[in-house]
Amino acid sequence: MSAKSPPPNDASARTRRAQLSKLRHDLRTPINAILGYSEILIEDAQDRADAALLPDLEKIHAAGKELLARVNEVLDNEKIAAGEWDGDIEALAANLHYQLRTPTDAVIGYSELLLEDARARGQHDTIADLEKIHTAAQRFVQTISELVQYTILQEDALGLNPDLAPAEALVEQAVESIKPLNNIEAPTRERGAILIVDDNPINRDILIHRLTRQGHTVAAADNGKRALELAHTQNFDLVLLDILMPELNGFQVLQTLKADRTLRELPVIMISALDELDSVVRCIEMGAEDYLPKPFNPVLLNARIESSLEKKRLRDQQRALFRRFATDEVVEELMAEGFALGGKYVEATAMFSDIRSFTTIAEAQAPAETIALLNNYFGYVMQAIAAEGGIVNQMVGDGLMAIFGAPRPRPDHCERAVRAALNMMQRIQEFNQEQAAAGKHTIKIGIGIASGRVIAGYTGTEMRATYTCVGDPVNLAARLEAHTKVVGEPILIDERTRQELGGGILVQPQDTVQLKGKTQSVQIYSIPLAQVG
CATH class of the missing domain: 3.30.70.1230 (Nucleotide cyclase, GGDEF domain)
Structure with a gap:
């Protein structure tokens, strides 16, 4: 037995090693995908003598190697034996987030640039592998974000496992919440069930088309009354609500939703023309999550929707965590x-x-x-x-x-x-x-x-x-x-x-x-x- 190895009866050290091992495994899974697919693409580009792709592919591969090295360094079992890590998961999460940000951004950024170029060239095989790299990088970011988020929930939760020290209990929850990358082709965007409420059939059609292509489950209502009926009979993650509508307008629908105990936490994004800014402000004060201007900008549309879905997902996670300890x-x-x-x-x-x-x-x-x-x-x-x-x-x-x-x-x-x-x-x-x-x-x-x-x-x-x-x-x-x-x-x-x-x-x-x-x-x-x- 080496001098650095913990004694056999050191249960705390064994627990921490197990925690680091689980987290290290879940972080290495997407890194392995980044390295593996980038190596395949580099070999293909070399075979084709494709000088345009090689530099950025090599940068992706180098960033992937840097990610692996830093994960191994931060989550090193030897640090426990040497007493260099005391089980503070919050400090660990912050360290991971800080050290891995730059190489992760490099993988995402260069893969997006290469995807644009490959689509312009019609290189379908290259596109498929680049999307897998991009998906893996996004999942890696999600894993780190979930770990950081659970350190925040530690301070607000009603209680943790009383048989564990606070840091160990937090790791128990955080590590179990991290999902391995079982399917590298799985989408990384937040997907949800979205209700579109707009009396304009063109606006509805555009939104339905775009959101369906992005993998969302979409339902539509052409008036406020129908929207409320759907909200009470189906489970939605988000509502896109027009302000100007006949019968019940957006203000009235929003007010009704927020007054209903079962629907008040359903996120609502208002749909507004640019010259209705005062009305939008009023809606946000009434409880709307955000707003989208007409005509719809695809980038802004995605950003606002994904942000709202992410917030709802985190609220649902928080509620699920609280329910482990309270009625x-x-x-x-x-x-x-x-x-x-x-x-x-x-x-x-x-x-x-x-x-x-x-x-x-x-x-x-x-x-x-x-x-x-x-x-x-x-x-x-x-x-x-x-x-x-x-x-x-x-x-x-x-x-x-x-x-x-x-x-x-x-x-x-x-x-x-x-x-x-x-x-x-x-x-x-x-x-x-x-x-x-x-x-x-x-x-x-x-x-x-x-x-x-x-x-x-x-x-x-x-x-x-x-x-x-x-x-x-x-x-x-x-x-x-x-x-x-x-x-x-x-x-x-x-x-x-x-x-x-x-x-x-x-x-x-x-x-x-x-x-x-x-x-x-x-x-x-x-x-x-x-x-x-």
């Missing part, structure tokens, strides 16, 4: 209002649940079986909570905490929580039937529910935070859940929750009890399971 309601609040530590007072209902004798169950089986049991159990009960609009914001071991009435206010949050509890009990019956049929452990759970004024919001730090609720009802719900073991009733609620329930839910009074941590006695009630369907 849909919290994600939508984050996307709409942004992230800020702190909270606000709301009326809500807190629920705590716990598996009875879980420690005994866990001791009697292998860890993998325990994890499988928990995953299956959470799958059952979380469906019941979600069905009533609750959010699960804490899961610790076999216990979970759910909130009803935040972040989205719900006037019937008490009833929703109790209905969810009854549904959970019904689903536990189904869960136990499945467990028993497989010869596995069955379970019982206890649920405590309390309502009142709580502070709901994000707690933690700017680097790591969670959406939660704090307040006396939260503490009381936890105490009630613990007290279910004492009284033998699976669901206990407090006085405030009982007062807010309608007549459709049966309630059984229990004693006034002194709960741990409470200075005053608490009247508690149970929810009979006889009403479980």
Whole structure:
């Protein structure tokens, strides 16, 4: 073993080597394409004595070799052994972006020049290989950009894998997001489903023709009313919207889209004549993404469309990342209002649940079986909570905490929580039937529910935070859940929750009890399971 090699038990070093190896592989794939196809073209040009192509092809090949050398240098395993890289993925991404920019620009620039020349000459075989080089370079840029983008998301995400250090968790997400170049002929432009809204048939035809040729999926509407119908029935990534139209004009369509919770984030590019600049400014203030002047400039058209599609793709990636750590309601609040530590007072209902004798169950089986049991159990009960609009914001071991009435206010949050509890009990019956049929452990759970004024919001730090609720009802719900073991009733609620329930839910009074941590006695009630369907 060399002096530089990490000791066999150095798990951190092994993890970092694996991370660099994966990233190095994904970056080398397009570089290999650049080098391979440029070598083929150089050989062909030499065979044909084509002096016009050779200089620029050699520059592409040289830039490709420089890319490979710099990737190998930056992502060198020996740097870990020597302690020269500490796992800071943000610094690594910035270094890659800086060092690889010039040779990448050279490959893209010279390949574009050669493509123009080859098309003018009608050299179809040369065109095909040059396009593969250009595609590989664009994919290389995309790979670096995605890595840089995920370093940005690190600061805004609700949380990362708690078992990993921040840098390692970020690499885990970033590396997995990088897609290898499986098909070198795959297009590099952003492709999307685009809705064209214009009452002018010529404008529609030109846009349909150009966008279809570029690989977009295109639909068209000749008026605002039809556009809104299509927007509600089909999934689009972008809308190109004319301002001057009969019936509903562009202003009205845009206003309707932005007022619709399900469509407000759909990017809209306004289509305008040059003398409608004031109207375009108004539309952008109303939420439009950008605008295109008439007549359409192909270069500007592509740039504006690709920019908007890229932004939407990044927003979708961000939303998908957030959904790994938060419920849909919290994600939508984050996307709409942004992230800020702190909270606000709301009326809500807190629920705590716990598996009875879980420690005994866990001791009697292998860890993998325990994890499988928990995953299956959470799958059952979380469906019941979600069905009533609750959010699960804490899961610790076999216990979970759910909130009803935040972040989205719900006037019937008490009833929703109790209905969810009854549904959970019904689903536990189904869960136990499945467990028993497989010869596995069955379970019982206890649920405590309390309502009142709580502070709901994000707690933690700017680097790591969670959406939660704090307040006396939260503490009381936890105490009630613990007290279910004492009284033998699976669901206990407090006085405030009982007062807010309608007549459709049966309630059984229990004693006034002194709960741990409470200075005053608490009247508690149970929810009979006889009403479980």
